[in-house]
Amino acid sequence: xxxxxxxxxxxxxxxxxxxxxxxxxxxxxxxxxxxxxxxxxxxxxxxxxxxxxxxxxxxxxxxxxxxxxxxxxxxxxxxxxxxxxxxxxxxxxxxxxxxxxxxxxxxxxxxxxxxxxxxxxxxxxxxxxxxxxxxxxxxxxxxxxxxxxxxxxxxxxxxxxxxxxxxxxxxxxxxxxxxxxxxxxxxxxxxxxxxxxxxxxxxxxx
Numbered sequence: 001x002x003x004x005x006x007x008x009x010x011x012x013x014x015x016x017x018x019x020x021x022x023x024x025x026x027x028x029x030x031x032x033x034x035x036x037x038x039x040x041x042x043x044x045x046x047x048x049x050x051x052x053x054x055x056x057x058x059x060x061x062x063x064x065x066x067x068x069x070x071x072x073x074x075x076x077x078x079x080x081x082x083x084x085x086x087x088x089x090x091x092x093x094x095x096x097x098x099x100x101x102x103x104x105x106x107x108x109x110x111x112x113x114x115x116x117x118x119x120x121x122x123x124x125x126x127x128x129x130x131x132x133x134x135x136x137x138x139x140x141x142x143x144x145x146x147x148x149x150x151x152x153x154x155x156x157x158x159x160x161x162x163x164x165x166x167x168x169x170x171x172x173x174x175x176x177x178x179x180x181x182x183x184x185x186x187x188x189x190x191x192x193x194x195x196x197x198x199x200x201x202x203x204x205x206x
Contacts, residue, residue: 097174
């Protein structure tokens with residue numbers, strides 16, 4: 001009828017996904033040789049560190065996949081170089097078995113993390129027991145007892161950490177394994193090996 005307002009039917013908007021491109025990733029693994037001079041006996045030795053990093057690039061509108069892959073690889077190369085620059089390992093001297101000062105710091109840092117996890121284990125057990133059992137209070141879950149156990153473990157761990165000497169058995173370590181756990185090589189031996197494996201047409205150093 002004239003002048004009559006007809007009802008307007010509204011339908012929910014249906015999103016239509018429109019792909020705008022893709023993310024391309026690249027993974028790079030690299031290694032570097034660490035030169036070390038033993039602080040105790042003066043032996044020059046080397047060891048290898050390895051790192052892996054991933055980079056990404058956007059291929060907008062699928063127009064240039066090769067450029068996106070190149071960008072991803074460049075980003076991965078930058079990241080792996082940054083990792084290698086900061087990566088060190090505790091590898092003892094092949095002659096005397098001594099860990100260097102910066103290696104002792106690495107060992108102590110790892111040991112603190114391990115001891116902290118051991119000391120926290122009883123408290124984690126209490127939390128799990130409280131959540132998984134019918135215990136209505138923390139006391140029923142055994143918190144006082146296991147807190148004392150955790151404290152005792154923490155004290156014992158602290159004493160062990162403070163009195164531990166990572167170079168106490170250095171000589172025995174070198175006699176047992178002069179390769180630093182399969183990671184170390186005297187620098188002179190490494191240079192001989194590198195020279196023997198160098199390409200025959202490589203220019204001679206002057």
